[in-house]
Amino acid sequence: MQVTPLIPATQALGRPPGRRRLLGAGLCLGLAPWAALAQEHYPARQITIVVPFPPGGSVDAMVRQYADPLSAILGVPIVVENRPGAGGSVGALHVARARPDGYTLVASSQSSHLANPLTQPRIGYDPVKDFENIALLGRLPNVLVVHPSVPARSFGEFVAYVKAHPGQLHYGSSGTGSMSQLDTEIFKADAGLDIVHVPYRGGSQLMTALLGGEVQVFLSNLISMLPYIPPGKVRALAVASERRVAQLPDLPTLAEVGHPQINLSSWTGLSAPAGTPPAIVQTLHRAIRQAATAPAMAASLQERGVFVPEEMSPAAFEQMMSERLARYGAVVRRIGIVAD
Numbered sequence: 001m002q003v004t005p006l007i008p009a010t011q012a013l014g015r016p017p018g019r020r021r022l023l024g025a026g027l028c029l030g031l032a033p034w035a036a037l038a039q040e041h042y043p044a045r046q047i048t049i050v051v052p053f054p055p056g057g058s059v060d061a062m063v064r065q066y067a068d069p070l071s072a073i074l075g076v077p078i079v080v081e082n083r084p085g086a087g088g089s090v091g092a093l094h095v096a097r098a099r100p101d102g103y104t105l106v107a108s109s110q111s112s113h114l115a116n117p118l119t120q121p122r123i124g125y126d127p128v129k130d131f132e133n134i135a136l137l138g139r140l141p142n143v144l145v146v147h148p149s150v151p152a153r154s155f156g157e158f159v160a161y162v163k164a165h166p167g168q169l170h171y172g173s174s175g176t177g178s179m180s181q182l183d184t185e186i187f188k189a190d191a192g193l194d195i196v197h198v199p200y201r202g203g204s205q206l207m208t209a210l211l212g213g214e215v216q217v218f219l220s221n222l223i224s225m226l227p228y229i230p231p232g233k234v235r236a237l238a239v240a241s242e243r244r245v246a247q248l249p250d251l252p253t254l255a256e257v258g259h260p261q262i263n264l265s266s267w268t269g270l271s272a273p274a275g276t277p278p279a280i281v282q283t284l285h286r287a288i289r290q291a292a293t294a295p296a297m298a299a300s301l302q303e304r305g306v307f308v309p310e311e312m313s314p315a316a317f318e319q320m321m322s323e324r325l326a327r328y329g330a331v332v333r334r335i336g337i338v339a340d
Helices: 033-041 058-074 086-096 110-119 155-164 179-191 203-211 222-228 278-292 295-303 314-335
Strands: 047-051 078-082 104-109 131-140 142-146 170-173 196-199 217-221 235-240 266-273
Touching: 047 058, 047 086, 058 078, 058 104, 058 131, 058 266, 058 278, 058 295, 086 104, 086 110, 086 266, 104 110, 104 131, 110 179, 110 266, 110 314, 131 278, 131 314, 142 155, 142 222, 155 235, 170 179, 170 203, 179 196, 179 217, 179 314, 203 222, 217 222, 266 278, 278 295
Parallel strands: 047 078, 047 104, 170 196, 170 217
Antiparallel strands: 104 266, 131 266, 142 217, 142 235
C-alpha cells in the first residue's frame, strides 16, 4: 500500500485550530515551536491508539482491523492499548490529558463520547471541547429484537401488542446510562410505547437474561445479535440504520416501518487531544480515509456487519456529535438518568 505523503505544515482543515484548554490561539501565532516541528516531521515514531474498553468488543475489533493498514500508510508502528474502566471514560480521559502531538489517540464511541458525558456527573472531559475528532472508522447498525415468547412476527404487530399490554414487556440494557438505554428510550418516546427498563451490569448478564426470556426486548448493535437471529433464539423486527443490512436483507429499516427520525446507527471514530495541530489531524484523516476505502477493508467491514464509513470531515464529525449530544441530552434530562 502506498504511503500517504506528509501534509505541509501550513495546510489547515478549515476549522479553528488550537488546544481549547491550554494553547488557544497561541498555536496560530507560533508560540508552540514543538508543534510546528511535529507537523513538519509527523509521524516520526510509534502511534498509540487507546481503546477505552476491554479486548474483544466491537470497538476493539474495529480498531485492530485498522491498525495494520494505518501502519502501512503512515510508515510507523500502530500500537493498540486497552484502557478499560467506567464504561470508556478512563481511557478517554487519559487521552484528553495527553500531549496533543498526534502520537496518543483514542477510539471514540457513543459510550465514551455521548452516553458517559451526559450521565456521569464528574467525568472530567468534554467530548467536543477536549478532543479533535478526526474521522469515522465505521458505523454499526442497531437492531430491534424480541424474545420468541413475544407473539409478534413484525414491527407493526409488536407495536400493536405493546400498546395492548402497556408496562408488561421489559427491555434490557447494559446498565443505567448506557447507550442501549438511551437508544431504547428515544425509540419508546417516538413510537409511544410503555416498556419497562431493566438494567444489567454488562453485556454477558444482559444476553443471559434476554436469551432466557427474563427481558423480552433489546435494541443493540447488529454485530452482537447476529449469532442469535438465524437460529431463532431472538426475533429481529427492524434495523435502526440508514439502509438495510446485507446479513438480513429482508429486515426492514425503522424508516420503512414509519419511523425515519430514529436513525440510531452507532459509530466508532478516532480522536486526538484538543490542540493537536491541524496538519496532523489532516494527515490522520486522510490516512483513515485511504484505509477505509481500500477494497479489502471495505469487504472486511461489510462481512462483519459494519457500514463502511462515509466521508466526514473533522468539522462535520464534531457537528454530528454536538447534534447527538443535544438530542440524547434531552432524553437524559427528561428521565433524570444518572449512571450507576
